[in-house]
Amino acid sequence: MKKKFSFLLTTVLAAGTILAACGSGDDEANEGQGADGGAEGGGFSAKMVTDEGGVDDKSFNQSAWEGLQAFEGDFDDIEIEYLQSNSASDYAPNLNRLARDGSDITFAIGFLMEDDIREIANQHQDNNFAIVDTVVTDGDDNLIDNIANITFAEHQGSFLVGVVAGLQTETDQVGFIGGVESALISKFETGFKAGVLAVNPDAQISVQYAQSFNDASLGQGIADSMYGSGIDIIYHAAGGVGNGVFTEATDRARNGENVWVIGVDRDQHEEGEYDGGNVTLTSMVKRVDEAVYQVSEQTMNGDYPGGQILEFGLEDNGVGIAETQDNVSDEALQAVEEYKQMILDGEIDVPQNDEEFEEYQSNL
């Protein structure tokens, strides 16, 4: 009998693991399938490959797809499609499939596809490609003619939310939670710090990296210790880790604590909602949709920006603070406008990495 029980236990455990494994790769339900196959030729086709986050990641994959959908809506005879990658090994076949299907421009969403797009673009010299969030170069550091590199001035947008945080913190302590350490996330971090210090030189800023983009429980743990130490505003640039930050903040807010989260990439107002209010102070939006739309339009009009580095910054509305501004004080909004103008006029050079930040700090 005992043996049977242990078998049963083993079976259940094994089944659980299999099921868990099946679930983890594809927990995003795939509503609103975009691939309406068998579209008639003749028109212009713009297609994209998502990274592992999937097309409804509430972040840049979703934003890119929204951009393509808007593009389809605004022009006639447009074919759009996305292919979802369930693991990193899907990037190359997915990019290849779109190139072979003869898409007029193929977007790779996310810097993780850097190596794959370099190879596929080389094999399909006649196809146009674009990659978001990174710059792809060949072995000799030259840009590649059939890849357009879409980047964002995240440091500028982060500076603005930093201004909001610096003005609205009551404890003069703010926190930054990053995903995996990289040059990209460093732009968020240094921009944010610079923004906080610009308006609140006494503020204490603590920075922590989760070394993950999808472990929400880790985010909750870090947020717990940060809020516990007196920090009242946390800015996260950590993808799915940020969801844990929101969980912790709403828990604490329900208990009457005065804590805030600053969202990233999209307007994360929804994520901060709870029955008694909203913990999302504001969000640093990165208009991947806008960029994808613009590059598609340029390509359709024959101005494909291949072999170029496009940086979408404040002046193109590529980055900025979210439209939902219920929790932002008027004073802060006014300051944001002033600093935005100063950045646009070149009076402030927002630092992008640690070295530039040190220089910036010494000039304060």
Add this chain to the structure above:
Amino acid sequence: MIKRLLVGARGKSFGLIVPLIAIAFGFIAGGIIMLLSGNNPILGYTALIQGVFGDMYYFGETLRMMTPLILSGLAVAFAFRTGLLNIGVEGQLIVGWLAAVVVGIYVDGPFALVLAILAGAVAGGLWGFIPGLLKAKYEVHEVIVTIMMNYIALHVSNHFIRNYLLASGQRTDFVNDSASLSSPFLEALTDYSRLHWGFFIAIFACVVMWFILWKTNKGYELRAVGYNKNASSYAGMNVKTNIILSMVISGAFAGVGGAMEGLGTYGYAQILSGFTNLGFDGIAVALLGASTSVGIFLAAFLFGGLKIGASNMQSAAGVAPELVEIVIALIIFFVASSYLIRWILGRLQQNKEEK
């Protein structure tokens, strides 16, 4: 029970019929779900098949996808044969991947490839040794330990890549050409897919497993321990050593599977944001393949084809790629439940005889 399920399918016809029925049921149920979600199942499945056989490129990618699945399937099956459930194939595969890539980066010369694959096997074997030892010495259940070892493998290898091996973005340097499994010949043959020599290593591994289990004394002992520990012990076999050995060999298969990814498909190791699922899929492959070498090869082809064909299903028929995961899950479900039915029938018969 699982032991009996996996090892017990000795009746030749039964062993073949059950998986086939399960696959058919899986596809039918998947078709019904497609209908319910407003897609045309015939169109969907046509796209799936075209996605595998329609083009040399995708066929090559399917074979490439099969490679690690075969090895992780073998790893799971080998442990099953000794009555052990190695849920840690995922972790063993990850450490094997990293170890092979590290050797591939730092070692050059004629033996680099062999050394790199061996490094993968040793690392995977070591990762299997720990749960094997704990099981043999302290009766700690291998399922618990291997599940935990998966997390340790994931985070430890991420730590090493992040702090010591990071080259650009999220990955290490590429391995030296001398250690690379990639083959311009196979690539040209399959219209520049990423098919690499590892495919033949995986086939060879199938033969190795068959040989060890069925043609050596040690293999007989391992299987005997799987059938009945007490009887084996009574017959003078060292059960503890066999348990450890089985886990080490199982881990080594998984480690080689990781090496195939590191040296073949990618040419580097990367910071993984989550499990690769190759190891977990191996459990399904072993189950469907009834823990036989040939069965695992065929099951890996099926699952590899489903995974590669899925993107064509999405692109040509507008069917969500998740549906393929559902079909895979249904196939596993039907495989498991037909065994269950057989087991229940067997029990009923037994009861009758007792009366």
